[in-house]
Amino acid sequence: MTYTIQTHDAWGIVKVGDFQSLAEARQAFATLCADPWYRSDGTVRGVELVESRQDGEGQRLAWFAFQ
Template sequence: MTYTVISHDAWGSADVGSFASLEQAREVFQALQNDRWFLADGSVRGLSIVQQTSGSEPCTVERFSFPHT
């Protein structure tokens, strides 16, 4: 089982990284919520953590939306 942090912006979605534990993914997820570049960029819409297991569909564990300015 892996947890992938994904950023969502005006052009689509991009994987930030995959992690073996939910705790590791949450550390990156929470750090990006406060990242100056993500906050200042304006095109980044949000972040999500997706749980991926072999043989089943990915499942969103957490999501966060940046405020629109």
């Protein structure tokens, strides 16, 4: 099982990276949520952590919206 982090902006969804462990993915997710560039950019709407499944579907584990 892998975990994927994606950002959402006005143009769509951008895959940031894949992680083998949930702990690594959560750390990267927290880092992106606190990143000053993402917070001030204005075009990035949010970031999400998704658990990838074998059937090709994913389940959202966490979501953070930038104001």
